[in-house]
Amino acid sequence: MLQDAHIHIQDLKNSAFIDDFLNAASAQAIDRFFGCAITPADWPMVESLASRCHGLVPFFGIHPWFADMPTPGWENDLRALLEKYPGAGVGETGLDRTRKNIDMDVQKDIFRRHLVIAREFSRPFALHCVRAWPDTLALIKENAGGLAFCAHSFYGTPEILAEVLSLGGYASFSAKQLLKPDDILKPLVAATPVDRILIETDFPYQTKWTTSADYVSTLRLAYEVAAGIKGLKLQEFTEAVFKTGAVLSKFVPS
Ligand SMILES: [Zn+2]
Numbered sequence: 001m002l003q004d005a006h007i008h009i010q011d012l013k014n015s016a017f018i019d020d021f022l023n024a025a026s027a028q029a030i031d032r033f034f035g036c037a038i039t040p041a042d043w044p045m046v047e048s049l050a051s052r053c054h055g056l057v058p059f060f061g062i063h064p065w066f067a068d069m070p071t072p073g074w075e076n077d078l079r080a081l082l083e084k085y086p087g088a089g090v091g092e093t094g095l096d097r098t099r100k101n102i103d104m105d106v107q108k109d110i111f112r113r114h115l116v117i118a119r120e121f122s123r124p125f126a127l128h129c130v131r132a133w134p135d136t137l138a139l140i141k142e143n144a145g146g147l148a149f150c151a152h153s154f155y156g157t158p159e160i161l162a163e164v165l166s167l168g169g170y171a172s173f174s175a176k177q178l179l180k181p182d183d184i185l186k187p188l189v190a191a192t193p194v195d196r197i198l199i200e201t202d203f204p205y206q207t208k209w210t211t212s213a214d215y216v217s218t219l220r221l222a223y224e225v226a227a228g229i230k231g232l233k234l235q236e237f238t239e240a241v242f243k244t245g246a247v248l249s250k251f252v253p254s
Contacts, residue, residue, distance in 0.1 A: 001238055003032040003245045004219055005172040006092075006126065006152045006200035009056075010035065010045040022053045024212035030219065031055050032245055034150065034200075036092040036126045038063035040071045043081060050085070057249040059126045061091040067110040068102045075113060082121045087249060090118040091126030092152065095136050108135060115143035124148040124248040127169070133160050140167050148248050150198055153177070153206075155184070158191055165196055170244065172198035175222035176206040189229040194240045197230075198248075199223055 012018050022033070032055040037046040043060050050058035060081045062070055071077075082088055093114035095107050118125045127149050129136045133156055140149070146168045154164070154171040161171060171192045177185050178199070189197065199222050201207045201215065209215045227237035 001242045002030045002216075002219055002223060003034075003199070003238075003242050004030060004201050004203065005034050005150055005170075005198035005245065005248075006174075007033050007035055007203040008038060008205065009033070009203060010037070010042045010049060012204055015045075015048075018049065019053065021212050021215075022049075022056065025216055026054045028212070028216040030216060032057060032242065032249060034059060034089070034126065034245075034249065036152075037061060038092055039066045039069070040074050040077060043077070047081065047085075050088070057087065057089065058085060059089040059091045061093040061114055061126070062110055063092045064094050064096040064107045064111065064128055065099055065102065067107045070110060075117060078114075078117055079121070082117070082123060089124045089126060089150075089248060090114050090121075091150075092128050093125060094128035095130075095132035095139075096128060097131040104132075104135075108139065111136075112139055112143055115139060115147075118147055119144050122147070124150065126150050126152055128152055129156075133163075137163050137167065140169075150248055152200060153202060154188065156188075158187065161188055161191055165192070170196050170198050170248065172200045173222070173226060174206055175199065175201045175218050178222040178225045179218070186229055189226050194230055194232070194237070195244050197226065197241055198244060199226060199241060 035056045036059045046058045050056045149169045150172045151169045153174040227234045
């Protein structure tokens with residue numbers, strides 16, 4: 001009963017390969033994936049995957065790296081998808097200060113529009129935040145306080161973690177960082193209540209893989225490391241995280 005809280009499997013492009021990959025992963029006990037879109041161009045692919053792949057919960061949005069190229073009418077298209085899929089979330093959305101080529105005001109505007117829509121539909125959202133926590137937290141407070149959100153690949157100070165949690169957020173820790181020998185996430189995982197922890201791979205990014213078995217074993221190892229930090233048995237921890245994921249994923253394929 002494993003769950004991957006953040007993937008972009010549509011980026012592999014080849015539908016037959018993706019189906020085989022997800023089916024193989026499901027057969028190895030991965031029962032839920034949060035499949036995050038990054039531009040309106042991949043919304044149809046994510047929608048289609050959610051309709052045919054076991055456990056894939058779709059999130060629709062525009063990643064901050066693509067905030068400068070929204071398609072006309074994207075907000076109405078997003079609303080239509082959320083109406084059609086009552087369990088779908090909003091995102092990946094957020095702010096990234098390392099992307100110097102995309103004006104921060106443009107990023108903030110697009111992010112704010114996502115938050116307004118998430119609030120309008122009471123949906124969870126998948127958050128991307130790199131070196132922009134003060135602005136990100138302020139925008140969430142103003143527009144979407146109390147909505148559940150997945151702070152993807154969370155890394156920040158304990159103070160930021162506390163704010164994320166108090167705003168309704170869930171800290172999603174990445175397999176890549178959990179498996180590094182530097183233990184950089186240890187104090188953050190330790191400080192996050194079990195019912196606010198998510199684990200993700202950001203597949204096909206961050207993680208080295210050639211087969212679905214590599215992918216599954218990386219995810220499983222990440223759960224083992226985090227369970228160890230929390231002092232819980234692996235099964236107890238994976239069940240708790242899966243239960244947490246249900247809060248952000250009431251998606252049932254139509
Ligand atoms: Zn992502």
